[in-house]
Each structure stands twice: as C-alpha cells, then as structure tokens.
Amino acid sequence: MSKWTGYQLGIVCVVIAGLVSKHFYIISIHEWLESLQSWMNPSIAITFVCIIVTVWSMAAVLYWQDRKNTQFFTHKIWRVLPAILGVVFVLSLIGFIVLGVTVFSSITQDQQWQIDIVLLYFLTLMYLFVLSVVQRYGKVRTSEDLIVYSANCTVLVLLITMFFIPNI
Secondary structure, X not given: OOHHHHHHHHHHHHHHHHHHHHHHOHHHHHHHHHHOOOOOOHHHHHHHHHHHHHHHHHHHHHHHHHHHOOOHHHOOHHHHHHHHHHHHHHHHHHHHHXXXXXXXXXXXXXXXXXXXXXXXXXXXXXXXXXXXXXXXXXXXXXXXXXXXXXXXXXXXXXXXXXXXXXXX
C-alpha cells in the first residue's frame, strides 16, 4: 500500500467521522453558531462547510489517485464520462424525487443522516461531472491544475445555485 492510498483512506475516514459527529453534535453546533455574531443562518453555515469539505476532499482523493497513477486522466473513460454522469445524474434525480415523495417526506431529526448521505452522493456526482467536462473540453493543463480548477468551479457553482437562485 502506497502512502497515497493511506492519504485517500485517511481523508475518507475523516469525512465519514465528520458527518457522524455532525449528526451527534448538531444541537451543540447550532447553539455555538447562534452565539456568534453572524449574518448567516447556522443551518446555512453548516451546509456551506459540508459542501466545501466534501468537494475538496473528493478533489484530494483524485489528486492522490493521480499521484499513484500518472495515466489516470489519460484513460479513455474520460471521453465519455460527461455523458455517462449526465445520465446517472438524471436517473439519480428521478430516484431522489421518488424517495422525496415517499421515504423522505416523513423524515425526523434522528434520520437526518439519510439526507447527508444523499447530499454527499449528489455533491460527489456533481464534482465528477464538472471534472469530466473540464477534462474533456478544457484546454491542456497539468492534472494538479485540473483538479484544483474543477473543485473550485464546482464549489462556486453549487454555492451560487444554493444561495442566490432561491432568492430570485
């Protein structure tokens, strides 16, 4: 096992531990955020941090994968991955709507982890889609630049969508 695999496993464990601790300490986190003088709702702040940590940890995992295998971004799958991920996203969205009408309509605070898992899934899917589009249609650049650029683009698009479009 290489050190890059250890880093990948470590970041995945940290993200999972963060989500589990968020579930157990959500009330304490809300109380602490409400005690601060801030202009942001505590729920939005927690979602904001979750988005950034999820996307950047996914970028770190792919960066370390590229360090293990320098041919990672030259594989043929990257040519068709935008189409594949687009279809998977549409099917996942349909599944999410069906689950939202049936299962997620009666979710309680104790079952919030299910929403976290779905959010993590969609954020990962969104990041991989943006990365595949940048890889397929972007200009030639090194893989490290590609990963950082796509992660930052994904965070920016998600934040603009989440914070500005609902207010219109």
